[in-house]
Amino acid sequence: MNIIYNFGEVMLFNSIDFIVFLVIVFFIYWFVVNKNIRSQNLFILIASYIFYGWWDWRFLSLIIFSSFVDFYVGKALKTEGRDEIRKLLVLVSVVVNLGLLIAFKYYNFFIDSFVSAFSFFGYTMETNRLRIILPVGISFYTFQTLSYSIDVYRKKIKATTDFVAFFAFVSFFPQLVAGPIERASNLLPQFSTPRKFNYDHAVEGTRQILWGLFKKIVIADHCATYSNVIFNNYGDYSGSTLFLGAFFFTFQIYGDFSGYSDIAIGTAKLFGFKLMQNFAFPYFSRNIAEFWRRWHISLSSWFRDYLYIPLGGSRVQRSKQIRNIFIIFLVSGFWHGANWTFIVWGLIHSLLFLPSFFVKGNRRYIDIIASHRIIPPVNEIAKMVSTFCLIVLSWVFFRSQNIKQAFSIIGEIFSTSLFTLPNYPDETKAQSTIYMIIVMLVIEWLGRKKDFALAELNSRIKMPFRHLLYYSLLYTILWFSNVQQTFIYFQF
Numbered sequence: 375m376n377i378i379y380n381f382g383e384v385m386l387f388n389s390i391d392f393i394v395f396l397v398i399v400f401f402i403y404w405f406v407v408n409k410n411i412r413s414q415n416l417f418i419l420i421a422s423y424i425f426y427g428w429w430d431w432r433f434l435s436l437i438i439f440s441s442f443v444d445f446y447v448g449k450a451l452k453t454e455g456r457d458e459i460r461k462l463l464v465l466v467s468v469v470v471n472l473g474l475l476i477a478f479k480y481y482n483f484f485i486d487s488f489v490s491a492f493s494f495f496g497y498t499m500e501t502n503r504l505r506i507i508l509p510v511g512i513s514f515y516t517f518q519t520l521s522y523s524i525d526v527y528r529k530k531i532k533a534t535t536d537f538v539a540f541f542a543f544v545s546f547f548p549q550l551v552a553g554p555i556e557r558a559s560n561l562l563p564q565f566s567t568p569r570k571f572n573y574d575h576a577v578e579g580t581r582q583i584l585w586g587l588f589k590k591i592v593i594a595d596h597c598a599t600y601s602n603v604i605f606n607n608y609g610d611y612s613g614s615t616l617f618l619g620a621f622f623f624t625f626q627i628y629g630d631f632s633g634y635s636d637i638a639i640g641t642a643k644l645f646g647f648k649l650m651q652n653f654a655f656p657y658f659s660r661n662i663a664e665f666w667r668r669w670h671i672s673l674s675s676w677f678r679d680y681l682y683i684p685l686g687g688s689r690v691q692r693s694k695q696i697r698n699i700f701i702i703f704l705v706s707g708f709w710h711g712a713n714w715t716f717i718v719w720g721l722i723h724s725l726l727f728l729p730s731f732f733v734k735g736n737r738r739y740i741d742i743i744a745s746h747r748i749i750p751p752v753n754e755i756a757k758m759v760s761t762f763c764l765i766v767l768s769w770v771f772f773r774s775q776n777i778k779q780a781f782s783i784i785g786e787i788f789s790t791s792l793f794t795l796p797n798y799p800d801e802t803k804a805q806s807t808i809y810m811i812i813v814m815l816v817i818e819w820l821g822r823k824k825d826f827a828l829a830e831l832n833s834r835i836k837m838p839f840r841h842l843l844y845y846s847l848l849y850t851i852l853w854f855s856n857v858q859q860t861f862i863y864f865q866f
Contacts, residue, residue, distance in 0.1 A: 384510055385428045387637045388591055400644055404571050415542045415565050422547035433509045436474060441544045443470045444519045448526045448533035460527060467523035471516040478509055480712045511551030513709060517676055519544045522558040524680060531559050539565035548641040552634050552861055554652040554672035569646035579643025585828045586636030588847050592854045593629030593814055596807040597622040599857060603799050605773055608783050613792035616783050623773045624766045625811050630862045636826055655822045658743050660757040662726040663736035665765060677702050699731060700724045715780055719771040726764055742822050
């Protein structure tokens with residue numbers, strides 16, 4: 375697969391470049407261009423393009439083109455009354471956005487799969503493969519702008535005539551490259567609402583950024599060190615060590631992606647914007663259905679509203695409901711990347727989801743686990759642990775380079791070597807990462823009732839101890855900052 379992931383110049387949230395950028399943008403936004411909304415929106419648009427162009431300015435043309443198409447599709451839908459023309463207009467949006475996504479992300483995958491299919495029957499084909507640079511965040515901003523056109527078509531929202539506000543909505547830098555995938559109904563009106571600096575919101579945003587940095591730098595980056603070694607040399611390790619590698623990756627991807635979301639949401643609060651919650655403590659889930667209500671909420675709800683429900687959702691007969699479940703999970707897997715491992719990962723989750731569906735347990739756990747007590751009942755602990763173990767095993771397919779590697783790892787995990795002591799590089803150093811995972815889980819467990827852990831603890835802990843917690847987290851972040859990894863979801 376000749377897709378090139380070139381993230382060397384991306385302005386990472388955990389970099390000095392971003393800190394300097396954020397301070398400058400914050401100062402100008404609140405103290406220079408604070409006279410009117412349009413000036414603020416224009417400045418946000420310019421800052422967002424600088425943020426994205428820091429990686430590769432040439433790919434700004436894709437965001438601008440996608441924004442341009444959907445802005446004028448929306449304007450045309452606003453005045454057009456004929457159904458056939460309206461359908462044609464929204465089709466233009468779908469074709470343009472998905473066309474860009476397919477061309478840059480899936481072209482070689484389809485070519486390779488086509489050739490492999492013919493090779494299976496003994497035919498040899500010559501094809502031209504492209505060396506494609508995958509634009510950072512293309513899966514996120516194309517879905518965001520596409521949902522706008524669909525919602526205008528459905529008459530759920532009114533099309534905007536504010537060119538600057540719409541372009542700023544599409545390219546808003548905190549969530550531009552890895553979400554949350556915002557709906558126009560939530561974020562776009564905020565670009566038309568007067569924004570004044572709110573000290574409490576800014577403090578809350580800073581607190582959420584701190585927690586996001588802890589999950590990214592302390593948890594994700596150090597888990598990556600060990601999971602990478604184990605997965606890249608999987609043939610050398612026992613089942614117990616491979617399971618530990620999957621365990622490390624489980625917290626790597628959670629700390630990485632939920633950490634990014636926390637930093638993005640917290641950064642948006644600094645500028646007077648409220649983004650949707652993207653993670654709701656998913657590893658405390660009691661079944662797979664609850665996990666998917668709490669994991670990457672902006673994507674799972676996007677597929678629910680724009681794919682699952684249009685297919686009939688749960689309003690159709692049982693066989694079609696099952697079909698819809700398989701479609702939604704397979705497409706969700708495929709969204710993550712042009713590799714069969716992601717499709718199999720989606721298939722696994724559809725199979726894990728079905729038992730809850732058959733017993734009508736997919737809508738059972740709406741509330742947070744043990745919402746009125748510290749220790750949950752034994753049966754809920756058992757459900758949470760078993761669900762977590764299934765999730766850990768499913769991540770093996772997500773992390774593996776190919777299907778063969780994934781099945782080799784799973785096969786070894788389910789062998790007798792699972793009952794041996796793990797033997798992995800830098801065991802002593804890795805133990806400190808495990809201790810930090812425990813610290814994170816304790817803090818998130820205590821703070822699981824709010825949008826992010828520190829929001830709950832802020833109201834439960836008295837001032838001196840609260841500051842002690844914040845300074846301890848900051849010190850730990852600085853202590854663990856010797857390792858830096860790019861964000862996993864930049865490649866999606």
